[in-house]
Amino acid sequence: MDNQSFSYVNELLKAINGTGDTRLVIEKFLAVLRREFVFDNVATYLQDAETGTLEIVYARAVGRAKNAEADAAWGEDIANQVLSKKQLLIREPESVSESEDRVHQAYLLGLPMHADGILNGALVFVRFGGPAYTEQHVTVATLGAALLSVLFERRAWRKMNDEMGKLQQQIQLQEDFVSTISHELRTPLGFIKGYSTSLLREDASWDAETQHEFLTIIDEEADRLSLLIENVLESARLQSKTLPLRFQPLRLDAVIRDVATRIRVRHKGLDVRLELQAPANIQADGVRIAQVFENLFTNAVKYAPGSAVIVGLKQAGHLLVVTFTDHGPGIPAESLPLIFERFYRLRTENATGTGLGLYICKQIIEAHRGKIRAESTPGQGTTFFIELPINQLTIT
Amino acid sequence: MAKRILIVDDEPRYLRLLEANLRTEGYEVVTASDGLQAVDVFTNQPIDLVLMDVMMPKLDGFGATQRIREFSNTPIIILTAKGDEQDRVRGLDLGADDYLVKPFSATELLARVRAVLRRAQPTAEVGGQSRFFTHGSLKIDFARAEVWKGETAISLSATEYRLLLQFAHHVGKIMSSEDLLTSVWGPEYRTDKEILWVSIARLRQKLEDDAHSPIHIVTRSGLGYLMPPIED
Numbered sequence: 231m232d233n234q235s236f237s238y239v240n241e242l243l244k245a246i247n248g249t250g251d252t253r254l255v256i257e258k259f260l261a262v263l264r265r266e267f268v269f270d271n272v273a274t275y276l277q278d279a280e281t282g283t284l285e286i287v288y289a290r291a292v293g294r295a296k297n298a299e300a301d302a303a304w305g306e307d308i309a310n311q312v313l314s315k316k317q318l319l320i321r322e323p324e325s326v327s328e329s330e331d332r333v334h335q336a337y338l339l340g341l342p343m344h345a346d347g348i349l350n351g352a353l354v355f356v357r358f359g360g361p362a363y364t365e366q367h368v369t370v371a372t373l374g375a376a377l378l379s380v381l382f383e384r385r386a387w388r389k390m391n392d393e394m395g396k397l398q399q400q401i402q403l404q405e406d407f408v409s410t411i412s413h414e415l416r417t418p419l420g421f422i423k424g425y426s427t428s429l430l431r432e433d434a435s436w437d438a439e440t441q442h443e444f445l446t447i448i449d450e451e452a453d454r455l456s457l458l459i460e461n462v463l464e465s466a467r468l469q470s471k472t473l474p475l476r477f478q479p480l481r482l483d484a485v486i487r488d489v490a491t492r493i494r495v496r497h498k499g500l501d502v503r504l505e506l507q508a509p510a511n512i513q514a515d516g517v518r519i520a521q522v523f524e525n526l527f528t529n530a531v532k533y534a535p536g537s538a539v540i541v542g543l544k545q546a547g548h549l550l551v552v553t554f555t556d557h558g559p560g561i562p563a564e565s566l567p568l569i570f571e572r573f574y575r576l577r578t579e580n581a582t583g584t585g586l587g588l589y590i591c592k593q594i595i596e597a598h599r600g601k602i603r604a605e606s607t608p609g610q611g612t613t614f615f616i617e618l619p620i621n622q623l624t625i626t
Numbered sequence: 627m628a629k630r631i632l633i634v635d636d637e638p639r640y641l642r643l644l645e646a647n648l649r650t651e652g653y654e655v656v657t658a659s660d661g662l663q664a665v666d667v668f669t670n671q672p673i674d675l676v677l678m679d680v681m682m683p684k685l686d687g688f689g690a691t692q693r694i695r696e697f698s699n700t701p702i703i704i705l706t707a708k709g710d711e712q713d714r715v716r717g718l719d720l721g722a723d724d725y726l727v728k729p730f731s732a733t734e735l736l737a738r739v740r741a742v743l744r745r746a747q748p749t750a751e752v753g754g755q756s757r758f759f760t761h762g763s764l765k766i767d768f769a770r771a772e773v774w775k776g777e778t779a780i781s782l783s784a785t786e787y788r789l790l791l792q793f794a795h796h797v798g799k800i801m802s803s804e805d806l807l808t809s810v811w812g813p814e815y816r817t818d819k820e821i822l823w824v825s826i827a828r829l830r831q832k833l834e835d836d837a838h839s840p841i842h843i844v845t846r847s848g849l850g851y852l853m854p855p856i857e858d
Contacts, residue, residue, distance in 0.1 A: 413681065416707040416728055417637065423729035424643045431732055434650040444646075447639060 238266055239373070246377045252385050256288055259377070267370040269339075269355040270294045275309040276343070276351035276382065284309055284351070287382070294332060294358040303336035305354030312340040312352040318372065320363055332359030339363050341375035345383040353378055410573050414458060414585065418451040425451075454584065461586040465572070468593040475515040475597055482550055482618070483509050483543055485516060489523040490541065497531050501538035508545040512618055514598055522591045522602075526554040526614050529587065533576060534558020534611065549617045557611040566606055629743060630654040630672065634664040634687065635679040635705070644677055647732045648739070661685025665693050669757045669769045673700055675743055678722070680706035680713070688720055695721035696791060697757050697768035701746045703738060705730070759794045762856050764833055764842055766794055773833075780832050785810060789825055790833075793843055793853035802850040826851060 231239075245259040260272060270293030275284040289304060312319050321338040336356050343351040353375040357363075363371075425444040429436065436444070467473035483506040490502045523541075530539045534556035542553040561569060561576065568574045570592045575585035588602075595602045600618040631653045633644045638659075645655045656671070658664040662684045668676065676694065680687035691702050704717040707728045714725045723742050726735060759766040765774040771787060773780040782790065788810045792801060803822050807815045815821065830837040844854055 413707050420707065420729035421639050421643070424640075424732060424735075427731035427733060428643065428647055431647075431650075434647070436646075440646065451639075 238262075242373065242377060246381050252381070253288070255381065256378070257290070259374075259381075260290065260292070263370070263374045264292065267355075267367055267374065268293070268357070270296075270358045271304060271354075271356035273304045273306075273309070273354045273356075274343070274351065274378065274382070275306070275354070277313070284313065287351075303338065303356050303358075305336075305338050305340060305356055308338045308340035309352035309354050312342050312354075313349065316342065316349055318342065318368070320368075322360075322362055335359045337362060339368065339371055341371055343375055343379040343382070345379060345386070351379075351382075407572075411462060414573055415455065418455040418458065421451040422448050422455070458584040458586070461584045461590060465586055465590050465593060468590065468597065471597075475518060477513045477515055480512050480514045480516050480519065481509060482512050482514075482519070482552065485520050486523060486541055486543060486552070489520050489527065493524065493527045493531075500531060502527075503538055503540045505540060506543040508543050508550060510545055510550055510620060512550060512620060514618065515594075518594045519598070522594050522616070523552075523554075525587045525591050530554065530556040530558070533561075537611065545620070546617075548620050550620055552616040552618070554614040554616075555611060556613075560608040560610055560612055561604065561606040562608060563606075566604060569604060570602070628652055628654045629674040630656065631675045631677060631739070632656050632658065632664065632667055632673045633677045634658045634661070634682070634690065635677075636660060636682045637679075640679065640705075643732075644735070647736060651736060651739075653739075661687060661690035661693075664690045665769045668694055668698070668700075674746070675739060676700060676702040677739075678702055678704050680704060680717070688716060691717065691720045691722055693769060693771060696771075697759075701742045703742055705735075761794070761797070761842055761853060766790070775833060782829075782832065786825060786829050786832070790829060793851070797853050798855040800846050800850045800852045806851065 241262050242259065245262045246255070248255040248258055271291050272289070273286060274288040276287045277283070278285050284306070286304075286306075308319055308321055319338075319340040321336075321340075323335045323337070336358055337360050339355040339357075341353045341355075342349050343353055345351075353371075355371055425448050428434075429441060429444055464473065486504065486506060490504060494500060494502060527539060530537065535558070537557040540553075540555040542551075542555070544551055565574075565576055569576070570588050572589045573585035574589075592602050595616055595618070598618055600616060602614065602616050604612060604614045606612040631648055633641055633648070633655060634657070635641050635644070636659050641657050641659070645657065648655050656667055656673070658667045660682045664676070664678065665685070667673075676691075678687040678691055682690075685693070687704055687706065691704065694700065694702065701723040702721065703724045703726060704722045705726050705728060706713070706717075714727075717725050723745070724738055726738055757767065757769045759768065763776045766772070767774070773782055773787070773790065789806065792806055792809055803819050804816050807818060807822055811818070811821065826843060827837070830840050830843060833842050834840045841856075842853055843851055845851055
C-alpha cells in the first residue's frame with residue numbers, strides 16, 4: 231500500500247471511531263469516504279431483528295439529487311436483492327440517453343453489511359448519470375460498508391448494554407428488597423424460636439430472673455414482628471400510592487399538642503417542651519401527620535433516653551417548619567445520611583425497631599410535598615426538621 | 627478444662643441467647659460483634675470452637691471464616707438467616723465445619739456444638755500453625771491478611787496473596803503449574819500457564835531482593851515452583 235492510501239484508510243478509521251451522535255459520526259465518515267469514492271445518494275438498510283424486513287436507518291443525498299427528494303432512486307430493490315443473493319450487486323442503466331434527466335439514470339452499488347459475521351443489511355450508493363463503478367471504486371466502497379457495519383454493530387451493542395444495565399439495576403433493587411425483607415422477618419422469628427426453645431430445654435433450669443428476661447424478649451420480638459409486617463404493608467401502600475391520604479384543613483400546633491399528650495401518658499416522666507410559634511393552618515392528612523410526630527417522639531424516647539424532647543413550630547416564608555430536638559447521644563456522622571433508608575436501623579444495646587419508621591415518615595412528608603431531614607452532633611443531640619409548604623392547594 | 631467458644635454476631639440478643647445456653651453446658655464464652663473483632667479475639671487466646679454469624683459489618687462471617695482458616699483448623703459453625711444452598715455451600719467450602727440456619731432451636735444448636743467438638747481433633751492447634759508465617763525476611767500475618775518484607779508492608783492483589791498462601795502452606799513441596807492454577811484461579815484456568823508466569827514474576831518483583839535469583843519462590847524447571855525450606 232502506498233503512503234497516500236495508507237493515510238486515507240487511517241482517516242477512515244479515525245472517522246468511524248469518532249464518538250458522540252451516530253449521525254454526525256456517519257456524516258464525517260462519508261465525507262472522508264467521498265474523497266476517493268464519489269456518490270450522490272447513500273442509504274443504509276438494516277434488517278429488523280424481529281420482523282426480518284429491511285428498515286432504512288440512514289439516508290443522505292449529497293450530490294446531484296439533493297433536491298429530488300423522494301423522487302430519486304434510493305436503492306430499496308437492490309438492497310433487498312443484496313440480502314437475498316447474499317452478495318455485492320451493481321445495477322447500471324441499460325441505455326443512456328443524453329436528453330433524459332440524469333436523476334433518472336441511476337448507477338447503483340449495493341453492498342452487504344454484517345453484524346457478528348451474519349448478513350443483516352445493505353449499504354447502497356447511487357450515482358446519477360454515472361460514472362460506472364470501477365474495480366477500485368468497489369474496493370473502497372466495500373471497505374466503507376465493512377467499517378459502517380462495525381459502527382452499527384457497536385452502537386447496537388451499546389444500546390443493548392444500556393438497556394440490560396437498567397434492567398439489571400431494577401432486578402437488583404427488587405432482589406435486595408426481597409432478601410432484606412426475609413432477613414428482617416427472620417431476625418425476630420429467630421429470637422422467638424431461640425429463646426422459647428431455651429426455656430423449653432429439659433436439661434437446663436433457668437432462674438426466675440432469666441426466665442423473665444427471656445419471656446420479655448420473646449414478647450418484644452413478637453411485637454416487633456407484627457409491627458414489621460404492618461409497616462412493610464403500609465410503606466408498600468405509600469410507595470404504590472394506594473394508601474389514600476385525606477387532606478383537610480389542619481392546625482399543626484393542635485396536632486402536635488395532641489400527640490404530645492398521648493406520648494406523656496405512655497412515657498410518664500418524659501420531659502416534653504413545646505415551643506409553638508405559628509398557629510398556621512395547613513392542608514394535610516391529620517392521621518398521617520400525627521403518625522410522623524409520634525414516630526419522632528418514640529425515636530427520641532428510644533435513642534435519647536432521659537433527654538427532654540423540644541418540639542418547635544414556626545413559619546419561614548411559605549413553609550411551616552417543625553423541629554424535634556433531643557439532647558441524647560446523637561447519630562454517628564456515617565449513619566446520618568442513611569437513617570431515612572428502608573430497613574436502616576441504628577444498632578444500640580436496647581433499642582428495637584423495624585428500620586421502617588423514618589422511611590415511612592419520609593414517605594408521608596413527601597406525599598405532602600414536604601421535606602424531612604436530620605442534623606446531629608454526637609454527644610450533644612439530634613434535631614429533625616420537617617418542612618411543609620403552607621399552600622398545598624395543588625395537592626390532589 | 628472447659629472448652630472456650632467464641633460467638634460472633636452483631637445482634638446483642640443473639641449473643642445473649644448463645645451465651646446463656648452455652649454456659650449451662652459448662653462452656654466458657656467470649657464474644658465479638660463483627661468479623662474483624664472476631665479474628666482479633668481469636669488470635670489473642672486459645673479457642674475451641676467458633677459460632678459465626680454471616681451478615682455483619684466490617685468483615686462478614688464468610689470473610690472472617692476464610693481469614694481464620696488461613697492459619698487454624700479450629701472448628702467453625704456458621705449461623706445465619708441466609709439459607710440458600712449457594713450460601714451453605716460457600717460457607718462449607720471456605721472451611722466451616724457445620725452450618726445452622728436461623729431460626730434454630732437451642733437444643734439443636736447445643737447438639738451441633740457437641741457433635742462438632744467431638745469430631746474436632748484436639749491436636750488441631752499443634753503442627754506449626756500459627757497466626758504468623760516467616761520465611762527469611764518475609765512475614766505473613768494471616769489474621770490481618772498482611773505481608774511484610776522486613777519492616778516494609780507489601781501491598782499484594784487478592785490473587786497474588788492467594789498465590790503466596792499456596793506456597794506458604796506447602797513449604798518445601800514442589801507445586802505444578804496446574805495445581806497452582808486450579809487452586810488459585812479455578813479449574814477452568816488449569817492450562818493457562820501464562821497468567822501464572824506473569825503473577826509469579828510480579829510476586830517476585832514485590833517479595834524478592836533480586837527477582838532474578840529468587841529465594842522465596844523458586845522455579846524447578848519442568849516440575850513447577852516451590853518455597854524452599856529455610857534453615858534458621
